[in-house]
Amino acid sequence: MAHGRTDQAAESRGQTRQVLTRIGVVVAGYLVYVLAVSVLPLGARAADALPANSDAQVLLGQRVWRASGCTSCHAIYGLGGHTGPDLTNAYSRMGEAYLRTVIGKGVRAMPAFELSDERVDAVVAFLKHADRTGVYPTSSAFAPVFGVGR
Ligand code: HEC
Structure with a gap:
């Protein structure tokens, strides 16, 4: 009888270990999943947000703006x-086509200004x-001094 009880205890310890192992595998798998979904899309999202070269184009535009006076x-x-x-x-007030015309024809x-298409x-x-x-103007208080958009 005593022997039987020891076997039973050993068996239930074995089962407990099995259950804990399974829980461990599930928890570890979940952590890997959470890490994957939280880290992997970051790069993708950052890349999606910015069209290729848009930053470089704006910076070139700033250089053209300065260099052309x-x-x-x-x-x-x-x-x-x-x-x-x-x-x-000016962009939202006049639209892109008008800006191009004014820059190109004055x-x-x-x-x-005689600028290449890339520079325009x-x-x-x-x-x-x-x-x-x-x-x-940042506030209507400036409008009487500079005029709206001046
Ligand atoms: C010598 C001075 C001068 C320079 C340099 C100059 N502009 Fe102008 N620009 C003006 C004046 C003055 C006007 C207003 C023309 C008018 O409507 O009588 C104007 C108008 C404009 C307008 C239209 C604004 C509006 O409200 O109708 C745009 C856009 C513009 N300029 C862009 C540029 C860009 C871009 C450059 C550089 C490539 C440039 N300008 C360089 C004097 C200048």
Whole structure:
């Protein structure tokens, strides 16, 4: 009888170990899964958010903006020249086609610029970026001084 009880105890210990092993496998598997779903898509999402080269294009546009002297006559966020209007929100006020025409052909006191298509695309991308990331005038209190968009 005593012998039987020992066998039973050993058997139930074995079962307990088996159950614990299974729980361990399930928990470990779950942790691997959680790690995989939380870490793997991060790279994919970051890559999806930014179209290829969009950053590089905006940076090129900023260089064109400086090199062509746009900033001597135009301001972004109110900073820059004031011969022409502030262009922070020019993109949404005028649209892309008008911007291209003005840059390429000039208008009144705005000189025409002979820039390659790549450079025009870049400066338009730069103006689009400025439009998306900022608003100028920042408050209507500035409007009587600079005029809306000036
Ligand atoms: C010599 C000064 C000068 C330079 C340099 C200059 N602009 Fe202008 N720009 C003007 C003036 C002045 C106007 C306003 C023309 C008008 O409507 O009478 C203007 C107008 C514009 C407009 C239209 C704005 C509107 O409200 O109609 C855009 C867009 C523009 N410029 C972009 C540029 C870009 C981009 C560059 C650089 C490649 C540049 N400008 C360089 C003087 C300049």
